Amino acid sequence: xxxxxxxxxxxxxxxxxxxxxxxxxxxxxxxxxxxxxxxxxxxxxxxxxxxxxxxxxxxxxxxxxxxxxxxxxxxxxxxxxxxxxxxxxxxxxxxxxxxxxxxxxxxxxxxxxxxxxxxxxxxxxxxxxxxxxxxxxxxxxxxxxxxxxxxxxxxxxxxxxxxxxxxxxxxxxxxxxxxxxxxxxxxxxxxxxxxxxxxxxxxxxxxxxxxxxxxxxxxxxxxxxxxxxxxxxxxxxxxxxxxxxxxxxxxxxxxxxxxxxxxxxxxxxxxxxxxxxxxxxxxxxxxxxxxxxxxxxxxxxxxxxxxxxxxxxxxxxxxxxxxxxxxxxxxxxxxxxxxxxxxxxxxxxxxxxxxxxx
Amino acid sequence: xxxxxxxxxxxxxxxxxxxxxxxxxxxxxxxxxxxxxxxxxxxxxxxxxxxxxxxxxxxxxxxxxxxxxxxxxxxxxxxxxxxxxxxxxxxxxxxxxxxxxxxxxxxxxxxxxxxxxxxxxxxxxxxxxxxxxxxxxxxxxxxxxxxxxxxxxxxxxxxxxxxxxxxxxxx
Numbered sequence: 001x002x003x004x005x006x007x008x009x010x011x012x013x014x015x016x017x018x019x020x021x022x023x024x025x026x027x028x029x030x031x032x033x034x035x036x037x038x039x040x041x042x043x044x045x046x047x048x049x050x051x052x053x054x055x056x057x058x059x060x061x062x063x064x065x066x067x068x069x070x071x072x073x074x075x076x077x078x079x080x081x082x083x084x085x086x087x088x089x090x091x092x093x094x095x096x097x098x099x100x101x102x103x104x105x106x107x108x109x110x111x112x113x114x115x116x117x118x119x120x121x122x123x124x125x126x127x128x129x130x131x132x133x134x135x136x137x138x139x140x141x142x143x144x145x146x147x148x149x150x151x152x153x154x155x156x157x158x159x160x161x162x163x164x165x166x167x168x169x170x171x172x173x174x175x176x177x178x179x180x181x182x183x184x185x186x187x188x189x190x191x192x193x194x195x196x197x198x199x200x201x202x203x204x205x206x207x208x209x210x211x212x213x214x215x216x217x218x219x220x221x222x223x224x225x226x227x228x229x230x231x232x233x234x235x236x237x238x239x240x241x242x243x244x245x246x247x248x249x250x251x252x253x254x255x256x257x258x259x260x261x262x263x264x265x266x267x268x269x270x271x272x273x274x275x276x277x278x279x280x281x282x283x284x285x286x287x288x289x290x291x292x293x294x295x296x297x298x299x300x301x302x303x304x305x306x307x308x309x310x311x312x313x314x315x316x317x318x319x320x321x322x323x324x325x326x327x328x329x330x331x332x333x334x335x336x337x338x339x340x341x342x343x344x345x346x347x348x349x350x351x352x353x354x355x356x357x358x
Numbered sequence: 359x360x361x362x363x364x365x366x367x368x369x370x371x372x373x374x375x376x377x378x379x380x381x382x383x384x385x386x387x388x389x390x391x392x393x394x395x396x397x398x399x400x401x402x403x404x405x406x407x408x409x410x411x412x413x414x415x416x417x418x419x420x421x422x423x424x425x426x427x428x429x430x431x432x433x434x435x436x437x438x439x440x441x442x443x444x445x446x447x448x449x450x451x452x453x454x455x456x457x458x459x460x461x462x463x464x465x466x467x468x469x470x471x472x473x474x475x476x477x478x479x480x481x482x483x484x485x486x487x488x489x490x491x492x493x494x495x496x497x498x499x500x501x502x503x504x505x506x507x508x509x510x511x512x513x514x515x516x517x518x519x520x521x522x523x524x525x526x527x528x529x
Binding site for chain 1: 391486
């Protein structure tokens with residue numbers, strides 16, 4: 001039966017209004033969800049069950065989707081290396097010679113470093129264990145830059161761990177499910193990372209904006225950064241370990257200092273998740289909370305240096321303050337030191353102990 | 359055979375299938391693959407549905423599915439929850455309000471309308487992100503995503519062309 005022949009055939013206006021009502025309801029729901037989102041609170045429970053469920057499903061799906069591309073890339077790389085094997089051999093030989101010199105220098109520096117540390121008694125950071133994971137999805141829009149890695153809470157990953165590629169820092173973990181974890185990249189608009197310039201030791205905050213080169217903000221000091229300076233994590237705040245390679249400073253087209261990330265030098269398919277506990281977690285919070293402040297000694301009103309003039313000048317005692325500053329009547333007779341100036345009764349007192357600094 | 363102008367549209371065909379195709383395409387392009395050193399673009403595939411569904415006819419189901427698709431994008435891409443849901447619904451609402459002006463126009467003009475609605479969605483996303491993280495996203499990234507999404511209009515045209523005449527009550 002055709003719809004027009006029944007009583008619902010001419011329901012254009014009510015249907016339109018219902019559609020508008022549905023649209024308004026959906027918009028209200030969307031805005032409510034947006035206002036209640038707590039993506040950046042760094043709390044595991046704030047990540048949400050929905051995000052964890054989607055990440056859990058996305059990890060194997062993304063891995064399967066990316067597999068043909070990965071295989072193709074591997075095959076092309078193998079073919080390229082096979083065709084250019086002679087040229088590659090010559091290039092690698094040159095690289096090896098350079099690396100051998102660097103290795104010799106590294107051995108010398110390590111030996112010197114160990115001796116100096118032993119002499120100075122420097123307590124070095126403990127070695128950091130790590131988990132290797134494969135990146136299975138990659139979002140790279142202007143409003144979100146995140147990746148999904150296929151290692152989660154079962155591998156010991158927790159929110160806040162730093163993530164590195166083989167070249168440098170990639171980002172940090174912001175969400176964890178059983179077998180997957182979400183990595184917030186340094187380029188994300190919500191990313192803030194404390195860094196330092198290796199040459200000048202100047203501090204800055206690396207601020208992502210959704211583009212490939214995050215900004216150096218709150219850069220302080222004169223001549224703090226030059227073109228090409230190495231940028232490392234500063235470790236300030238204890239969230240990231242100190243000295244992780246981040247990239248090199250460049251002057252952007254907008255006149256701001258930006259960083260070309262080391263991690264962007266090649267495809268990021270494998271990452272290392274450092275099991276780094278920040279220093280606030282390592283410290284004994286209970287011991288830090290037990291503060292032993294010195295007792296507060298308030299001023300004794302009867303023990304004032306400057307007070308109201310004594311009614312009887314004849315009983316005035318010598319003061320510790322210079323006579324020019326405090327106009328007190330001249331003493332009639334020498335008194336023991338330390339006696340109160342404005343004592344109402346000018347009786348001799350024994351010397352009192354020195355008061356703590358107020 | 360009925361020649362009624364009010365043929366019911368099968369929601370599965372004009373809403374369900376395009377929505378699933380958009381989600382599938384989003385998952386496909388989220389693979390961490392580089393071609394010749396370049397990363398894949400990240401277009402907003404559900405924008406095709408937001409524009410096409412609003413042009414075809416008003417619907418109760420379409421905004422609900424758009425809301426769900428937007429939430430999926432937010433979760434899958436790791437953005438603020440509700441960002442794309444609100445942005446897509448805004449583009450849908452504007453298109454729905456202006457559909458009488460769009461109906462019957464040439465394909466280049468419809469493409470321009472689609473680009474305009476994409477710009478509206480991205481502007482909403484830009485402002486929401488600014489308010490959310492107290493920082494301005496890169497305009498270059500926004501432009502790239504706009505271009506990657508704007509070239510998807512042929513898919514929206516295909517969707518509109520296939521279902522526009524299915525229910526003439528709303529023309």
